Amino acid sequence: MSMNQTVLICDQVDKILNEILQKNGLKVTYEPEIMPDQIKEKIGNYEIVIVRSRTKLTKDLIEKADKCKIIARVGVGLDNIDVDAAKAKGIRVINAVEGAMNAVAELVLGLMLSLAREMPRADREIRNGKWLKKELMGSELSGKYLGVVGLGNIGKKLARHAKALNMNIIGYDVIPIPDEFSREVGLVKADLDTLLSSADYISFHVPFTPETHHLVNAQRLSTMKKTTYIINTSRGEIIDEDALYNALKEGKIAGAALDVFEKEPAVGNKLATLPNVICTPHIGAQTREAQALAANVIAEKIIMILRGVI
Structure with missing residues (x-):
């Protein structure tokens, strides 16, 4: 040309x-x-x-x-x-798949840390004149199990970052995960249902397709541990938001951090009313x-x- x-x-x-x-x-x-x-x-x-x-x-x-x-x-x-x-x-x-992988992976880490230490709540309550030092008992990422659903460029980058924090990595993808990469980060390969029921933190890195629509639904949420946190920076449509809302409100899982939503802009989304949810406005690649x-x-x-x- x-x-x-x-x-x-x-x-x-x-x-x-x-x-x-x-x-x-x-x-x-x-x-x-x-x-x-x-x-x-x-x-x-x-x-x-x-x-x-x-x-x-x-x-x-x-x-x-x-x-x-x-x-x-x-x-x-x-x-x-x-x-x-x-x-x-x-x-x-x-x-440009290469452009966003580090930015998104770093955002996921930031969201996981924010969930683990309740940083948004800590900041908000200090601004409201409250000092919740005793109440804000957090947890550490080190030693926890991170489930990565989708091991493309972003998923691999996240796994490498998480390994540096001494997290244990569980991985699932419809495409075979290279053994060399699994050895590099100590990744344990698992089927999706095993990953969802085992991980402490679950991060999704899959495209939106007919097959991934509502990949996370009420049935799958019910198999997760009550201490599990989920993070979605891929596409909002992969999660059934009504099912997620109910699971969070009823304490079936510990919390969620969402950068993407089924309908955007997500102003007025009911998930943002829950205290155990952190919301960001689709800023994964916004660096x-x-x-x-x-x-x-x-x-x-x-x-x-x-x-x-x-």
């Missing part, structure tokens, strides 16, 4: 992406607040379309992308892009370093595709 391509960037991304593309001769239009009806009018004029998470490239939008050769997501998942519609039009879809890395990765992939390297 020619390097003289037109690019539409539909979301706010790190400036390095624009700079690299322009430096290599691409003509970039940067519209981080563009709306779907505007995209529908303009998308047919561009060979490359780039999104992050705000913009959803639905089938009706992609069908208008008659010149498009590449759709790129500056992020991990592709659930905001109709990949089948893109493939039907011969459009290559790429993402300066992760956004710069993801932008860099996408820019490099686009250039290599145009040069015929990949």
Whole structure:
């Protein structure tokens, strides 16, 4: 492909992406607040379309992308892009799985520590004039069992971080977990039900698919220990939120930390009313370093595709 391509960037991304593309001769239009009806009018004029998470490239939008050769997501998942519609039009879809893995893994660690030591509650009560030193008896991560559901880039990164904290790792994935990695972190492979019933902390790192929809439901929650904490930084739809709410309210599990929700923005979500839940607004990849890395990765992939390297 020619390097003289037109690019539409539909979301706010790190400036390095624009700079690299322009430096290599691409003509970039940067519209981080563009709306779907505007995209529908303009998308047919561009060979490359780039999104992050705000913009959803639905089938009706992609069908208008008659010149498009590449759709790129500056992020991990592709659930905001109709990949089948893109493939039907011969459009290559790429993402930046490398960009977010450390940021998300570190967020999971932060959430686990916050659950273990009740840090949000401690901060809140001091601000309310209360000193709960005796009441706030926490626990340590060292020696606990961490179940990692999904051992892709992020799951592996989390396991390595957790090993450094002297945690025991249990892993499950539908894709075979390499023995070399298992030896590296001392991972014990298990089926999903065994992991869910054994782990003290369970972190989910799976994509949203028909198979993972409500992967965590009332039945599976009932098999967990009362001392178990779950952390979800993958996709909100993998957890049945009504079932989780009931399990948390009834003390069937100890707590949860959620960065993703079935419906976002999750303002007014009833899970946020529970004292044993920590909520963050889908900030897993929201670090300066992760956004710069993801932008860099996408820019490099686009250039290599145009040069015929990949």
